Amino acid sequence: MEEIITRFPPSPTGYLHVGGARTALFNWLYARHKKGKFILRIEDTDVKRSTQASVDAIFEALEWLGIDWDEGPYFQSQRFDLYREYIGKLLENGHAYYCDCPPERLERMRKAAMDVGGKPKYDGTCREKGLGPGEGRVVRFKSPLTGTTVMPDVIKGNIVFQNAELDDFVVARSDGTPTYNFVVVVDDVTMGINTVIRGDDHVNNTPRQILLYKALGADLPAFGHVPMVLGNDRTRLSKRHGAMSVTAYRDMGFLPDAFINYMVRLGWSHGDQEFFTRSELIEKFDIDHIGKSAGVFDPEKLTALNADHIKATPPESLIPHLKPFLAERSIVDPDPEFLKGIIRTLNTRSKTLIDMADGALFYFKDSIEYDEKADKKFLKPAVLPPLETLLSELEKLKTWDETGLETAFKATMEAHDLKLGKIAQPVRVALTGGTVSPGIFEIIEVLGKDKSLDRLSRVIGHIQGKSEG
RNA sequence: GGUCCCAUCGUCUAGUGGCCUAGGACGCCGGCCUCUCACGCCGGAAACACGGGUUCGAGUCCCGUUGGGAUCACCA
Numbered sequence: 001m002e003e004i005i006t007r008f009p010p011s012p013t014g015y016l017h018v019g020g021a022r023t024a025l026f027n028w029l030y031a032r033h034k035k036g037k038f039i040l041r042i043e044d045t046d047v048k049r050s051t052q053a054s055v056d057a058i059f060e061a062l063e064w065l066g067i068d069w070d071e072g073p074y075f076q077s078q079r080f081d082l083y084r085e086y087i088g089k090l091l092e093n094g095h096a097y098y099c100d101c102p103p104e105r106l107e108r109m110r111k112a113a114m115d116v117g118g119k120p121k122y123d124g125t126c127r128e129k130g131l132g133p134g135e136g137r138v139v140r141f142k143s144p145l146t147g148t149t150v151m152p153d154v155i156k157g158n159i160v161f162q163n164a165e166l167d168d169f170v171v172a173r174s175d176g177t178p179t180y181n182f183v184v185v186v187d188d189v190t191m192g193i194n195t196v197i198r199g200d201d202h203v204n205n206t207p208r209q210i211l212l213y214k215a216l217g218a219d220l221p222a223f224g225h226v227p228m229v230l231g232n233d234r235t236r237l238s239k240r241h242g243a244m245s246v247t248a249y250r251d252m253g254f255l256p257d258a259f260i261n262y263m264v265r266l267g268w269s270h271g272d273q274e275f276f277t278r279s280e281l282i283e284k285f286d287i288d289h290i291g292k293s294a295g296v297f298d299p300e301k302l303t304a305l306n307a308d309h310i311k312a313t314p315p316e317s318l319i320p321h322l323k324p325f326l327a328e329r330s331i332v333d334p335d336p337e338f339l340k341g342i343i344r345t346l347n348t349r350s351k352t353l354i355d356m357a358d359g360a361l362f363y364f365k366d367s368i369e370y371d372e373k374a375d376k377k378f379l380k381p382a383v384l385p386p387l388e389t390l391l392s393e394l395e396k397l398k399t400w401d402e403t404g405l406e407t408a409f410k411a412t413m414e415a416h417d418l419k420l421g422k423i424a425q426p427v428r429v430a431l432t433g434g435t436v437s438p439g440i441f442e443i444i445e446v447l448g449k450d451k452s453l454d455r456l457s458r459v460i461g462h463i464q465g466k467s468e469g
Numbered sequence: 470g471g472u473c474c475c476a477u478c479g480u481c482u483a484g485u486g487g488c489c490u491a492g493g494a495c496g497c498c499g500g501c502c503u504c505u506c507a508c509g510c511c512g513g514a515a516a517c518a519c520g521g522g523u524u525c526g527a528g529u530c531c532c533g534u535u536g537g538g539a540u541c542a543c544c545a
Contacts, residue, residue: 011545046544103543110542119471120541138543156474165472165541173543180545204473204540227475227538234537262481265494269482272493291482293475294538301481301495311508349507409504424504436506 004036006195008069009184011043012054015245016061018237018297019199019229022263026197026226028067029264029285039191040069044077045183061246065256066278074191076183083178086186086216087139087171095215096171098137099126121167139172141182141212149207154224154287161207169208181205185212188221197224197287200294224287227267227294237297253352254302255321258309262302266295275308307351315343318356325357331364338363341446345438362432363447368455370462374429379463383426386416387463390423391456400449405441430459 006027010020031038040062044050062068076083090096101122110120122140131137144163151159171182178186188196203225213220231241238244249259261276268290270276276284310318319339326334342360350356362368370379393408413420424440431443431452444452 009545013545043545049544107542114470114541116470159473161473167541170543175543177543179543184545199539200474201539202545205545225474230538232480236538266481272483274481274494295482296480298480298495304495307508346507348509420504422504428505434505438506440504 002194004031004034004195005039005191005193006031006036006197007039007041007188007191007193008067009041009043009187010058011046011049012051012058013046013049014054015057015247017244018246018263021061021065021246022229022266023198023226024062024067025065025260025263026224026268026285026290027195028069029281030195030197030287031070032282033285036195037070038068039074039193040072041074041187041191042072042076043180043183044075045177045180047077047177050077057245057247064247064250065260071191074187076187079183079187080177082190083172083183083186084176087178087182090141090171090215091139093215094142096139096141097127097129098131098133099129099140099168099170100131100134100137101125119165122169124168127168136174138170138174140168141171141208141215143168143208143211149210151203151206151210151223152220153203154222155290156203156225156292159203159206163207163211166207166211171212181208182212185209185216185218189213189216189218194219194221195224196221197226200225200228224290226290227292229266230294230296232296232298234294234296241297249302253325253354253356254306255309255313255353257313258306259302261309262305265305266297267291275305275312277312303351310347310350310353310356313347315340315347318343318347322353322356322360325353326360329357329361331360334364338446345442345446349438359437362434362437365433368431368433368458370429370459371434374433374435378426378429378435379459379466381463381466383423384460384463386412386418386423387426387430387456387460389415390427391453391460394444394449394453394456397449400445402441402445405444409441426459427456431455 008024008027010016010024016024028038030036042055042058044055059073087096091098106122109123113120126140127142143166147163149161149163149166151161153159169181170179172178187193206223206225210220229237231237233241246259250256257278260278260281264276264281264285265274268285270284270289273284316336319336322339322343323334326332339360342363343356346356346359350359390408390412393411394405397404397408409420409423412418412423416423425435427440428435428437428443431437431440431447437443447455
């Protein structure tokens with residue numbers, strides 16, 4: 001079987017957005033699944049709009065997603081000689097011609113056509129003029145006037161276009177630079193791309209490209225047009241729907257594996273399975289089960305999936321992802337073992353890495369500030385005796401583990417005839433400053449003897465200070 | 470407006486003519502568990518857009534209607 005070669009061709013006119021990430025993912029996954037090749041190509045023929053900052057942003061996003069490429073990145077801006085050569089071929093074999101129609105006239109024509117409900121097409125004024133190259137002249141593709149062009153699409157099935165609907169589009173601008181539809185074809189042909197998975201918004205371009213393939217005498221790749229990603233108002237996802245850039249999701253505390261799991265699952269399915277690891281995705285991804293209808297991007301489901309991935313990821317593997325968020329909170333170089341223990345207490349209650357970083361904060365505090373409400377409600381003089389008992393029970397403890405802690409608590413509970421609930425909440429406030437936290441035994445164990453005892457004796461002092469004041 | 474595409478719970482989807490009194494997931498509601506919050510577990514409400522065909526039988530095939538989306542550049 002022929003080796004599958006796919007590509008991802010972003011244009012560097014901004015960051016990598018959600019929709020782009022998904023098509024990149026589909027192409028990458030398909031290549032990996034088929035043990036083929038995945039090529040990265042930067043489409044920067046529009047010199048005015050392309051920036052190096054965008055190129056960097058795209059690399060950064062791809063890297064975070066864990067999408068790597070086997071060839072490239074190619075830059076179209078460095079391939080102009082090649083495009084010139086192919087335009088020459090088209091001119092030579094009569095598939096293209098020079099045109100000197102002034103753009104203003106064409107624009108007027110288009111508007112007029114639209115107004116009467118017609119199709120804004122080039123009228124072919126220069127089609128048979130036999131013009132040569134010259135200042136201000138563009139090169140147009142000589143499109144067939146009759147017949148049909150069919151696009152075989154592995155997702156949508158065959159789509160038939162009337163050639164009469166197509167016009168003689170520009171392949172080279174008046175400044176000599178080639179246009180999109182043309183360079184894509186030249187690149188895909190010369191790079192040996194045989195599978196083109198891209199957004200739905202390209203279907204109407206495809207017949208023109210197919211015509212170009214034919215004019216160049218090249219074989220057609222397999223096309224697969226994936227439906228769009230929509231915002232919650234069912235229109236194409238855009239900035240007003242919230243974050244668009246992929247790296248924004250990284251900064252919001254999502255795990256890359258969760259993000260790709262969500263992105264792929266939006267539009268593709270494998271029976272009832274919702275959770276996929278990266279390698280499962282590579283193993284199971286296929287084009288057959290890509291859906292035909294557009295899907296709404298749902299941040300809540302992404303979040304739920306992120307929580308699942310956080311739970312499923314071993315604590316030590318989470319560390320590198322969590323560290324930047326801790327650093328933002330002034331926690332640098334935390335002890336890995338300490339951090340591992342912390343993560344273990346937090347991974348079932350964190351939906352994002354931000355949640356987790358926030359939840360980890362109290363572990364690192366030198367002194368605990370008590371939440372005002374919690375202080376008032378739980379740190380009352382009445383809890384002093386049990387707290388004192390607990391403190392001494394803990395001090396005596398030989399083994400600082402969950403069973404040891406339990407016996408210390410049990411002894412305290414019995415001595416004062418209290419239920420765990422009565423004593424756990426004040427202790428929680430003492431250790432964390434608040435009323436919401438991981439299990440009390442887990443915290444004490446991870447925090448360690450010194451810090452726990454210190455925080456407990458501090459709270460005792462705090463309560464005593466109250467009754468005196 | 471022309472052309473093209475799409476149509477199962479609020480959302481993502483399973484479903485490829487009988488296995489569907491339509492399954493799963495997110496969200497929502499209720500309960501259990503419980504040291505708080507979560508996790509987990511159990512249960513619930515919630516969909517085949519509409520109308521015609523084809524067929525013994527249609528969510529599944531065909532046509533139409535309606536609705537939604539995409540696209541119509543010397544942008545990609």
